[in-house]
Amino acid sequence: MWEYTDKVREHFLNPRNVGSLDDANAIGEVGSLACGDALKLYLKIDGDRIVDAKFQTFGCASAIASSSALTELIKGMTVEEALKVTNRDIAEFLGGLPKEKMHCSVMGQEALEAAIRNWRGEPAVEHSHEGQLVCKCFGVTDEQIVRAIRENGLKTVEEITHYTKAGGGCGECVGELQKLLDAELGKAPVCETPLAAAPKKLSNVQRMQLVLKVLEGEIRPRLQQDGGDIELVDMDGTTVYVALRGMCTSCPSSRLTLEGFVEKTLRDHVDENIVVKEAAA
Amino acid sequence: MNTVYFDNNATTRVDPAVLAAMLPYFSELYGNPSSMHTFGGQVGRAVREAREQVARLIGATPEEIVFTSCGTEGDNTAIRAALAAQPEKKHIITTRVEHPAVLSLSQHLEKNGYELTLLGVDDKGRMNLEELREAIRKDTAIVSIMFANNETGTIFPVAEAAAICKERGVPFHTDAVQAVGKLAIDVRELPVDYLVLSGHKLHAPKGIGALYVRRGAAYRPFLRGGHQERGRRGGTENVPAIIGLGMACNLAAANMAEENTRVRALRDRLEQGLLAAIPDAIVNGDPTNRLPNTTNISFKYVEGEAILLLLDQLGVCASSGSACTSGSLEPSHVLRAMGVPFTYAHGSIRFSLSRFNTQEEVDHVVRELPRVIARLREMSPFRAGSEAEAALGKPACACQGCGS
Numbered sequence: 001m002w003e004y005t006d007k008v009r010e011h012f013l014n015p016r017n018v019g020s021l022d023d024a025n026a027i028g029e030v031g032s033l034a035c036g037d038a039l040k041l042y043l044k045i046d047g048d049r050i051v052d053a054k055f056q057t058f059g060c061a062s063a064i065a066s067s068s069a070l071t072e073l074i075k076g077m078t079v080e081e082a083l084k085v086t087n088r089d090i091a092e093f094l095g096g097l098p099k100e101k102m103h104c105s106v107m108g109q110e111a112l113e114a115a116i117r118n119w120r121g122e123p124a125v126e127h128s129h130e131g132q133l134v135c136k137c138f139g140v141t142d143e144q145i146v147r148a149i150r151e152n153g154l155k156t157v158e159e160i161t162h163y164t165k166a167g168g169g170c171g172e173c174v175g176e177l178q179k180l181l182d183a184e185l186g187k188a189p190v191c192e193t194p195l196a197a198a199p200k201k202l203s204n205v206q207r208m209q210l211v212l213k214v215l216e217g218e219i220r221p222r223l224q225q226d227g228g229d230i231e232l233v234d235m236d237g238t239t240v241y242v243a244l245r246g247m248c249t250s251c252p253s254s255r256l257t258l259e260g261f262v263e264k265t266l267r268d269h270v271d272e273n274i275v276v277k278e279a280a281a
Numbered sequence: 282m283n284t285v286y287f288d289n290n291a292t293t294r295v296d297p298a299v300l301a302a303m304l305p306y307f308s309e310l311y312g313n314p315s316s317m318h319t320f321g322g323q324v325g326r327a328v329r330e331a332r333e334q335v336a337r338l339i340g341a342t343p344e345e346i347v348f349t350s351c352g353t354e355g356d357n358t359a360i361r362a363a364l365a366a367q368p369e370k371k372h373i374i375t376t377r378v379e380h381p382a383v384l385s386l387s388q389h390l391e392k393n394g395y396e397l398t399l400l401g402v403d404d405k406g407r408m409n410l411e412e413l414r415e416a417i418r419k420d421t422a423i424v425s426i427m428f429a430n431n432e433t434g435t436i437f438p439v440a441e442a443a444a445i446c447k448e449r450g451v452p453f454h455t456d457a458v459q460a461v462g463k464l465a466i467d468v469r470e471l472p473v474d475y476l477v478l479s480g481h482k483l484h485a486p487k488g489i490g491a492l493y494v495r496r497g498a499a500y501r502p503f504l505r506g507g508h509q510e511r512g513r514r515g516g517t518e519n520v521p522a523i524i525g526l527g528m529a530c531n532l533a534a535a536n537m538a539e540e541n542t543r544v545r546a547l548r549d550r551l552e553q554g555l556l557a558a559i560p561d562a563i564v565n566g567d568p569t570n571r572l573p574n575t576t577n578i579s580f581k582y583v584e585g586e587a588i589l590l591l592l593d594q595l596g597v598c599a600s601s602g603s604a605c606t607s608g609s610l611e612p613s614h615v616l617r618a619m620g621v622p623f624t625y626a627h628g629s630i631r632f633s634l635s636r637f638n639t640q641e642e643v644d645h646v647v648r649e650l651p652r653v654i655a656r657l658r659e660m661s662p663f664r665a666g667s668e669a670e671a672a673l674g675k676p677a678c679a680c681q682g683c684g685s
Contacts, residue, residue, distance in 0.1 A: 002586075033627070
């Protein structure tokens with residue numbers, strides 16, 4: 001059973017603004033029967049203000065609650081204000097959603113944008129035109145994925161799936177998702193970690209603490225995904241001695257892992273002079 | 282209205298007589314059945330009787346019964362035993378609609394040096410024996426075919442499939458967790474090598490199961506340890522649960538007729554009542570060759586989790602094969618293997634009854650569910666004849682095979 005907040009349950013059992021609007025001048029549709037959830041959003045925009053909003057939703061409890069929350073949030077907003085509403089606002093309005101259900105809030109945001117495009121007379125742009133299709137099962141583009149990563153500070157492929165559904169079907173695109181994630185995280189870390197702003201001159205203690213932090217936060221999770229692991233054995237100035245564990249020990253490309261990934265990550269985040277060596281057994 | 286429990290394929294209520302039989306073994310009769318003293322010995326005797334009771338239900342001898350902790354352990358033990366006994370054979374055959382206890386083990390083995398053939402099913406969830414015959418190879422180490430499907434209740438031709446395998450000299454395993462206690466099973470007439478049952482599906486507690494290993498079939502312990510279960514499963518016996526399973530098997534034999542008459546009639550009343558009251562609903566599974574307690578119905582244009590949560594408000598417990606309830610993003614692997622269109626699969630609800638259910642409960646659901654479906658359909662952007670369907674160029678087809 002999902003752990004829904006009382007607010008999600010309440011908006012599911014008593015959804016606000018259900019139905020269609022006969023005098024809607026903006027309609028946004030996302031999702032499909034086959035995907036398991038779909039939302040049709042009706043807006044009445046007067047001048048540049050949303051004076052009424054209604055919805056029809058096919059989907060689970062959190063999809064219905066997210067739609068209800070969305071309509072409550074945007075009623076009375078100007079179009080410009082509404083465009084600033086993100087999926088996180090919808091989730092927060094509901095007191096949070098289970099992480100596996102975050103895609104329901106994303107659906108709300110997308111329907112809102114589609115409706116506003118419709119109102120502006122822009123073509124009901126298909127997502128496939130906005131970027132490259134990455135997940136064929138659920139029709140998710142690279143643009144949608146990158147946006148979800150940026151706006152929600154996503155850190156793992158699993159999180160991408162929770163937010164966009166991408167990778168949740170046949171799983172073929174998981175490698176592609178990892179690449180998109182790597183590119184995003186390498187380019188601009190979304191988290192507020194002080195890693196990027198590491199001071200140039202570090203004391204030995206500071207350096208060791210930072211190395212440990214990067215090992216724990218960035219490096220180990222990645223190796224563990226492949227069944228491997230790494231342990232810090234010792235540090236001597238900027239030389240870091242590590243031991244590879246798990247699958248890494250028998251992996252023929254462990255040298256590449258050390259130089260290409262571990263050393264590079266530590267250089268990026270800690271000190272450009274870092275040298276990684278494998279500790280003698 | 283109290284809880285209406287229509288989710289007996291998930292787990293069942295412990296029969297009060299089973300609980301009563303177990304209780305002394307939590308308190309005064311706490312001895313270890315392996316002990317030399319009389320105090321433990323009397324417990325050993327009770328375990329022996331329970332083994333006889335389990336054996337009797339399926340026509341086995343007590344020596345052919347190994348107590349396990351659950352159905353999953355039984356399935357893993359049997360399949361791994363067959364593989365370990367024939368290390369040169371690297372091919373496994375099972376079906377696409379198995380319980381994860383078999384399916385995910387098979388897929389794991391596939392990643393570790395085995396070749397896997399997954400037999401398909403038709404739109405009613407039925408397998409094709411010819412497909413099995415053709416799939417068997419010289420290096421086939423095990424064939425595993427469930428006795429009855431947990432989601433749809435469809436019964437598999439296990440006797441025929443096992444006979445084919447016997448003829449070809451291939452060990453045969455069946456996950457009979459959903460069938461034992463509901464269908465008459467006699468291993469003297471059923472040429473299976475391994476058969477798995479689980480206590481909590483037949484009114485015994487959770488945490489106990491049994492594996493039938495035909496005398497002479499290859500065996501390797503999965504859990505190595507002490508000499509319990511004659512060295513076939515290490516670990517001190519879960520005595521209270523074993524006593525409970527024995528009693529539950531006795532009761533199952535006595536109640537088998539009721540399962541197939543009264544419970545079946547309740548299931549039929551529920552199914553027919555719902556189909557008559559709710560348009561755009563179809564039954565998933567084999568309408569004739571089906572467990573007497575199970576019905577799996579899809580309601581188009583609505584989503585299963587939403588149905589379940591509204592039923593929950595009414596005290597009704599059921600389950601769904603929708604994506605949102607499966608914990609993944611895709612609907613049930615069973616319904617997909619059957620080719621049930623996604624538009625129906627997302628709105629599938631399984632009701633599974635037991636002898637503890639009443640007609641009053643059935644009538645409560647037949648009265649309430651149509652309102653639940655109507656309420657969700659009113660909220661849905663899709664409905665019969667809606668644009669989404671018009672786009673398909675033809676009206677919705679009520680059959681479950683054509684995909685439209």
